[in-house]
Amino acid sequence: MNIDSIKNGLVIDHIRAGGAMDLYRLLHLGDMDCTVAIIKNAPSAKLGRKDIIKIDSPKDIDLGVIGFVDPDATVNVIRDGKLADKRKLDLPERIVNVLKCRNPRCITTVEPGLDQVFFLSDKATHTYRCLYCEARAELNKNK
Amino acid sequence: MxxxxxxxxxxxxxxxxxxxxxxxxxxxxxxxxxxxxxxxxxxxxxxxxxxxxxxxxxxxxxxxxxxxxxxxxxxxxxxxxxxxxxxxxxxxxxxxxxxxxxxxxxxxxxxxxxxxxxxxxxxxxxxxHPTQTLTDLMTIRREKGSLDNFTIGLCGDLKFGRTVHSLIAALTRCEGVRFVCISPEELRLPGYVRQDVLAKSGAQFAEVRDLAEVMPELDVLYMTRVQRERFFNEEDYLRLKDSYILTPAKLESAKRSLAILHPLPRVNEIDTAIDDDPRACYFRQALYxxxxxxxxxxxxxxxxxx
The missing domain is CATH 3.40.50.1370 (Aspartate/ornithine carbamoyltransferase)
Structure with a gap:
């Protein structure tokens, strides 16, 4: 399979297999008008299988979202067709307006203009909770 | 501010x-x-x-x-x-x-x-419900003389019982408090309290279904009401509402120094025959x-x- 190299943009590599579509959705890549390539289940010496996303646009994206979905992913910044930078990811302390709280009793379900904020409550288990009601963030149910 | x-x-x-x-x-x-x-x-x-x-x-x-x-x-x-x-x-x-x-x-x-x-x-x-927690802490300190080194049983609706969640968060910061959580399976503590507060604090805690089996160990018994207003499903409420009813017979195995707290209102989870027992602290608690x-x-x- 041949995917053209990108000129100016990002390559998000080493995404755990199956994670690319979560990132596609949460980063709103479907709304971008540039070339976006998603490679699923590519062979990987380190992971066995991995996903890769290539974004042919210099526009900034929220690295915190990538860290939330998969802190082991790597982000390569491409400029003029060459690798210009490698960005290290970590679990962000907060993610804002990325997920919606699924707790029907949460104030965010009724209060207009309130940011949807989740905070890192347990780094070891990668657990995020709603700032308001402390319900656990549920990535796969926010489709 | x-x-x-x-x-x-x-x-x-x-x-x-x-x-x-x-x-x-x-x-x-x-x-x-x-x-x-x-x-x-x-x-x-x-x-x-x-x-x-x-x-x-x-x-x-x-x-x-x-x-x-x-x-x-x-x-x-x-x-x-x-x-x-x-x-x-x-x-x-x-x-x-x-x-x-x-x-x-x-x-x-x-x-x-x-x-x-x-x-x-x-x-x-x-x-x-942090001000209820301050009330509970004042009651425990006045009744037991200290906020350290005792075993507390938390009984009833531990899932939706906001007073329980706040009280646990406060008591995990005290020394030597042991928690016994007594509830039906459906009304267990939510994960954010069990994992993020209790487990993380290193406090000793146990989850049990039977109040009678742990009664002799308790220094403080914190009773709660199963709250109808928290259920989306009336059938679930009716099934669970009478899970624990404290009666004089059940208190027979309890310590003489036990302090019984309840944030009130009570429905039927504490028999009114207990109200005159010196171990019943819930009306003093309301005053505090x-x-x-x-x-x-x-x-x-x-x-x-x-």
């Missing part, structure tokens, strides 16, 4: 200072009769309450202050669709401190982000609630004035 949204907003030293102040007011209420003269407390209760609202109002009156507010959402602009944020910004123009109860979890926190006056969380859905709220109002107004 200092608010009280979660009991963890207060450092342990601040809690002890508040309890000391509350004890001082309890001993000499006459010294505080003018302490909040010309100050106003707004009680914004979007959900019905008897004890909490009246104890806040009584607390402010006994401090020489005045009270305004509403006791149900239907009699506020919330019924016209006004947001919590707008409500507190408006009320902040008329009052110096706000006590808010709301059925939605996190509503007082959302309010505090926009408020120009201190917000006190007077209960948000099944989430938190007024004094600890007096202490809290004083502290928040003092800090807001700095």
């Amino acid at each position: 200092r608010h009280l949204i979660d009991i963890r907003d207060l450092a342990q030293g601040e809690i002890v200072s508040l309890l000391d102040l509350a004890d001082g007011i309890f001993a000499h209420p006459e010294d505080y009769r003018e302490a909040c003269r010309y100050k106003k407390l707004a009680t914004l209760f979007f959900e019905p309450s008897t004890r909490t609202r009246l104890s806040f109002e009584a607390a402010m009156m006994e401090l020489g202050g005045k009270v305004l507010g509403f006791s149900e959402a239907a009699s506020s602009s919330a019924s016209k669709g006004e947001s919590v944020s707008d409500t507190v910004r408006v009320v902040g123009c008329y009052a110096d401190v706000i006590a808010m109860r709301h059925p939605k979890e996190g509503a007082p926190l959302a309010a505090s982000l926009r408020s120009t006056v201190p917000i006190i969380n007077a209960g948000d859905g099944g989430h938190n 609630g007024k004094f600890v709220r007096m202490a809290l109002i004083l502290k928040l107004l003092e800090e807001a004035g700095k």
Whole structure:
């Protein structure tokens, strides 16, 4: 399979297999008008299988979202067709307006203009909770 | 601006200072009769309450202050669709401190982000109830003499029991408190309390279904009501509501020094025959609630004035 190299943009590599579509959705890549390539289940010496996303646009994206979905992913910044930078990811302390709280009793379900904020409550288990009601963030149910 | 949204907003030293102040007011209420003269407390209760609202109002009156507010959402602009944020910004123009109860979890926190006056969380859905916790801590300290080194049984609705969640968060910061959580499977503690608070603190805790088997171990028994208003499904409520009923027979194996607490209101989970038992502390607990709220109002107004 041949995917053209990108000129100016990002390559998000080493995404755990199956994670690319979560990132596609949460980063709103479907709304971008540039070339976006998603490679699923590519062979990987380190992971066995991995996903890769290539974004042919210099526009900034929220690295915190990538860290939330998969802190082991790597982000390569491409400029003029060459690798210009490698960005290290970590679990962000907060993610804002990325997920919606699924707790029907949460104030965010009724209060207009309130940011949807989740905070890192347990780094070891990668657990995020709603700032308001402390319900656990549920990535796969926010489709 | 200092608010009280979660009991963890207060450092342990601040809690002890508040309890000391509350004890001082309890001993000499006459010294505080003018302490909040010309100050106003707004009680914004979007959900019905008897004890909490009246104890806040009584607390402010006994401090020489005045009270305004509403006791149900239907009699506020919330019924016209006004947001919590707008409500507190408006009320902040008329009052110096706000006590808010709301059925939605996190509503007082959302309010505090926009408020120009201190917000006190007077209960948000099944989430938190920090002033009840201050009441509970004052009761335990007065009845047992200390907040350290005892075994507490928490019994009933531990899933939606906001008073339980706040109390656990507070007691995990004390020394040598052991927790026995007694509930039906469906009403176990939520994960954020069991994992993020209890397990993380390193405190000893156990989860059991049978109250009788653990009764002899307990120094404090914290009973709770299964709350009809927290269930989406009436059938689930009816199935679970009578899971634990404390009777004189069940107390026979309990320590003579046991302290029985209940945030009230009670439905039938404590037999009224127990009310005259010296181990029943729940009506004294309701009394202490007024004094600890007096202490809290004083502290928040003092800090807001700095």
